Amino acid sequence: MHSEDLYYFLTVAAEGSVSAASRRLLIAQPALSKRMQALERELGCVLFIRGSRRISLTEAGEALRGRAEQMRLLESSIRSQMREYSLGGSNLLRLGITPYNSSTLFKPLAEELTRLEPNIHFDVQEAPTSEVLNMVKTGIVEAGIVKTRFSGGPELEAHCRIKDPLAAVWHKDYPFTPSSKRIRLKELEGVPLSISRSFLDLLNGYCAQEEFMPSIACISTSVSANLTLVGLKKAVGIAPVSALKKAPYLKRALFYEEHMDSPATLVTLKGRLSAPVRSLIEIFKALSEKAL
Known part of the structure; x- marks a missing residue:
């Protein structure tokens, strides 16, 4: 074949x-x-x-x-990496990243990487968390940035996380009033919710622990689509704080539950790391400490 x-x-x-x-x-x-x-x-x-x-x-x-699509990606990755070696060394960072992390994190990471490594090149693959983790496992990319509390495994190492707590957000005229400045997950029982698909499993799991099923009014791959329903006064949204822009008509509240978080996690294969990946880890750690 x-x-x-x-x-x-x-x-x-x-x-x-x-x-x-x-x-x-x-x-x-x-x-x-x-x-x-x-x-x-x-x-x-x-x-x-x-x-x-x-x-x-x-x-x-x-x-x-x-499998064929994976092989095509791997072939492209191999060609890119070998081309770097043919030019005298490898300054190529092969990175997998989720679309949301790409929109919020790639720019500051790339700015700092290019400052530290002026000759660095990028080969970036955008994909959902599960696909990014698989690309790291199969060697298509050297490092992955995923939107999850992933803590590593037999093959993969999670180096650090950048915290990004989830918040409840609603229109000021929507009939919803939490008990205090922070909200407990149980207070959302029976409330129509608008949430990104990537956070649905997390929400279902934690709601099950509280012994209720969430009432989903809108599920989407886009946070902006979820917030549209919030603006129409049709639901309470659940979104990462980093995605929420200040608006006079919106109210928000963080959760009491610390596990209601959607951190960005940097993942690599265990073992030897290239110089660009080591630089990425140091920059990622600095950003994670800044976010604390």
Whole structure:
């Protein structure tokens, strides 16, 4: 199995037909069909469900697509790293980062890194937390910045966290009044909530400990979308403090529960670290101490 076969397979999967993929790849349709049939024979399983107009992937095909995408990322990462060595050394930082952390943390980290290492280069992959952790495990990236209280494992090491407490936020005219300046999670029982998808599992877990199910009015991948519902006086939002901009019509309250937090955590493989990653760890530690 060649990397070219996997690239062809991914293109067919993305286009949904061999004819469309052949036009994109600039190769003859019969030749591409033969390559895909040969790939199925080599792997010993059917990869495609062939319809009259479009094709879709079997369960085996979906599994191969996930692994093939990882291999393409790893191949790109290897080429980038080897290109750095061919130029006389490695000043390349291969970083995985969640979209939210990218919007809030990458700029200050990059500014300080480029100040300390003027010749540094970046290869940045944005992905959800689970995918970033997997990219670190498989070596696609050297370091990952995730939005979780991840504490490490057999292969991975969590170096430090930048605290970012969650807060309840609501419109000043919304009929909700907490008991004090800080709010207890139990006070949100029965209250319509607007929350980012990345914090839903955390919320469900802690609500279960308090023996109630949260009432979700809006769930989104975007904090701004959640706050839109808050502005419309339809729900109480739960969001990281770092995402909340001051607005005269909004009220907010931190939680009593210290575990209601969404820290940014820096993760690497255990073992030897490159010079750019060591610099990143030191800068990240400085930011985490500043946030305390």
